[in-house]
Amino acid sequence: MSLLSPEKWQEAKEIFYAALRRTPAEREQFLNESCRGDDDLRREVQSLLSASESAGSFMQNPAVNEIAEALAAKKERIPLNQSLGHYRILNLLGQGGMGEVYLAEDTRLERKVAFKVLPSAFAQDAGRMRRFVQEAKAASALNHPNILTIYETGEFENTKYIVSEYVEGETLSERLHREPLNLKVALDIAIQITSALQAAHRASIVHRDIKPDNVMIRPDGVVKLLDFGIAKLTEKQSDVDLGSEAATAIKINTTPGVIIGTANYMSPEQALGKTVDARTDIFSFGLVLYEMLAGKRAFEGENAIEVISSILQTEAVPLSRLRPEVAHDIERIVGKALRKDREERYQTAKDLLIDLKDAREELQFQKKRERSHAPPRDQVETQIINAATTDAAQSSSRAERIIAQVRNHKLGFIVLSLLVLAGIGLGYWYFSHRISIANQIESIAIMPFINESGNADTEYLSDGMTEALISSLSQLPRLNVKARSSVFRYKGANTDLQQIAKELNVQAILNGRIVQRGGDLSLYVELVDIAMDKVIWSRTYNRQMTNLASLQSEISRDVSNNLRAKLSGPDEQRLVKNYTENSEAYQLYLKGNFEWNKHTREDLQKGIEYYNQALEKDPNFALAYTGLAACYGVLGDEYLPPNEGFPKAKDYAAKALSIDGALAEAHTAMAAVRLYYDWDWAEATEELERAQTLKPNDPSPHLLRSDLLIALGRVDEAHAEVKRARELDPLSRLFNTVDGADSYLGRQYDEAITQLEKTINLDLAFNETYLYLGLAYEQKRMYQRAIETFQKGMSQTERHPQLIASLAHAYAVSGRRDKALKVLDELREISKHSYVSPYLFAVVYTGLNDKDQTFAWLDKAFEDRSLFLIWLKVDPFFDDLRDDPRFQTLLRRVGLPS
């Protein structure tokens, strides 16, 4: 169209603008009148009007917006030839939403590497970044020939980068665009991808983003799977149950401008925003295999909504219809990988791999048979590896890249579709789930996992997994996890969950069932929100026994994710830390714990054996050393002279710390040695602080601190510590009793009696409960009550030397000296075949008012380094001796203020 003259243009503008303000119906007549038969003018105005209609928001936003993105992006780009440390950037290989990939030279090792720069938007989220790096490294560490090797991750000027193996070749996506694959090539690629997946899944790593763009094919035919962990970058950690893509899809609702997952290769569970597991990779892989064989995608659509709805609802066109030569067994494999219900899918990549290999063999066999019947006309086809080499070599100049070339798409439309999708498709799901997680769960009880193996021998496993999970989750600072002794009370009892939650004062309960058959382990866990009275998350873990150690950290991570507990960096590191890679060592350790928890002398010996066996399997297994330290600590406290047990405990705690200085349990064990044996209050305090920093929700350090504080006469502070321990472990026998014991040692006898009787009524009593209750009665001069209490304690629990000595003391001070001496004989008898602390003899002699004997036995207790001596300053038993210079000397030697 020729330009109108400037004058005519002025006229056209006016008529256009006037017409614009008329309704379309009025316009026709208006234009007829205004243009007065000037066809050029009329055409121009008409054309402007229709241009105006289609202009939409054209130019309505100032021009600067058009370039803002480009300016922002520009900042992240690295100039070519720039050196970053010992890397020199050579060439931009590719660029996408997940960053840019450069070809770089490692000048130190003189090799080419792929240098990937991550978008700053992601790098800013340290937690997400770490999860990604962790996963990427974990996958790389598998050292699998079909998984891209990562050399290094690092940072410069706030930009995170990943240096990996440089793979020359082309992506599967490019390959598929270039030409259809023959059957054997497709199977070769499929087998290599599956083999990579099998290795990753075995290590509990799910890829989540399997697609042709993430598969590199080298000229020699070797396949490399890329971008493990990348999906972690888009994942929103705090969203319960949201799969990464769905979380992002929902996020897009409020923040357009984020990257969203690949709809074309999503599994139904991903599309629905459910949690993903290894079977998600199997589905996505099924889609890739389908595409390789059919030459087209299984599910297509104009936009993401259509794609997703067909993934969810429709069945892919049968392969045999698209490619008749595809054998029935291959079609069956694809079909099984593409089952919408993941329970019906291949459950493991291993099974899939076996079938794929069978299919390849079958194919080769068939080819051979055909060849023997027909002339070798298609020999080329049977030598696909060579063909692949040639093909790739021909295109190598074009293929020098690691990720797919960026292609243009109808962005606006897709974004819009996704917004709509987020609004409707996932909206219902989102809100229906959101409600249930509206309250952040801050307290939880993990019920003893039920052993459904039908074999009591595997009880160590169900108990051990429970305990490991409690221990691991106790590390989260804002989560109150009820301790072992509180929850194990419910073991085997069919108590109502609401009742348990009420008794333990928790918002959520985790139930688990475990089945072990040979080398296979199946663990089902469900998380119940008590207020909602519903299961808010559940999952079945099917693993090999050999993956036991990593399974524990995986469950911890999953549970904490589903509690929406926000993890700080080090917290998460500890949570996912595997203390050993050796699953036999881990099993032996769990067996050791199982014995330790029973606390009898024989069980402790068995525990020591198991821990030692665990250390034979993995000499660097710090937790096993901690277990040994704990065993010898208890032995030294109860069954051996302390100066025989504690030095061993100390060595093992030190050994554990030398392996892992950040192991809370080891610091606690060391603190116990420092407190009960070294009588070094400052060192003990330091170890306790370290342990508490590392594991804020572990009640044990609180108990130790309480013991220390009460020894120094700091009653209120000691009570505060016990109170904290009891909050963490409300139904602990020990903590409930120590609460009463602290009152006794703090001379608050009425409080002691109230607390200890309550403990007995709650059915939480053990020998020391009766002990301190009797002692409190005795100090109130209620001797008969005291004697009855000690006797009841002995009949209800055991004839423990402490109860025996206290009974003798009560007889003695209440004037029944003969009875006292008779009980003393029993104590002497016991001491002939097992260790009785000299302190207990001192207790009896002070009751008998024999000062010389008392001091003689106290001196002996000092020689043995009896732990009872730490309470010497506050112990009501020795009030009559306090003015004696010998007592003052003893106090000084123990290191207590007089």
Add this chain to the structure above:
Amino acid sequence: MNEGERKAAAITQMLREWSDGKAEALENLLPLVYAELHRQAASFLRKERPGHTLQTTALINEAYLRLIDRRSVNWQNRAHFFAVAAQAMRRILVDYAKAKHRKKRGGNDIKLSLDGVTLVASKEKGIDLVALDEALDKLSERDKQQASVVELRYFSGLSLEETAEVLHVSRATVARDWESARAWLHRELTK
């Protein structure tokens, strides 16, 4: 008089000369304004304040305050300055777009993406500023004032009222020029 003040006085003088009809004054003025706006735009984007979008008008106002000798300003100076700044902004933005184009020809679109639907959400299809610049030159040959309206509105982010003020015309005239320019340019760019 320090360096800054001398510069401000010179710029104000040039601005006066230009508004008095001395066309060559613009030749000297434009690079100065361009440099200042460019410096500020770059600094703004370096700071990368999340949630802030670059406000072109604010940028020009700031440049104005920095560049003009305030002892001798009047309303007319300000209007003229905006007219000059609008041209400078147009050049700055088109230059950026050109740089971006070069990269595109290098084979990579800055915006995206790994495959089919993996994407970075963006606004609707972007406007090709380089093509727009060329079309605007064509429009200017026939209707200088209308091209100024586009510069002020689109490249400098001025409102209809502000544009009318700078150009010394009625709001209705600006509205008419603007709407018809939008339609015309859209047609040119989708041809």
